[in-house]
Amino acid sequence: MKGGKRAPSEWNLFVKKIFNEGKAKDSNFSFKDALKESSRRKGEMGHKGEMGHKGEMGHTKKMRKTHSRKSKVHRRRTRKHR
Numbered sequence: 001m002k003g004g005k006r007a008p009s010e011w012n013l014f015v016k017k018i019f020n021e022g023k024a025k026d027s028n029f030s031f032k033d034a035l036k037e038s039s040r041r042k043g044e045m046g047h048k049g050e051m052g053h054k055g056e057m058g059h060t061k062k063m064r065k066t067h068s069r070k071s072k073v074h075r076r077r078t079r080k081h082r
Contacts, residue, residue, distance in 0.1 A: 014038055033055045 008016075018041065019034035038045075 010045060011038075014042070 015031075015034055015038045016040045016079035019029070019031055022034055022037065
């Protein structure tokens, strides 16, 4: 990626917000605590009206890696010719 940094994700911004809130209340509040608290409160994380590629609740579908038929045929041929 040339030309600069990537913009922070909604999750990163949410965790940072929780961290700043916690740090204001308690000076011993750690980033680890902020991550745990953010995980519990992720329902509060505001979606900006866009569903994006993650869907409504932020879940993604797992993609299965499929092997192409061409590669299997190629492997069979190379084994026969040994």
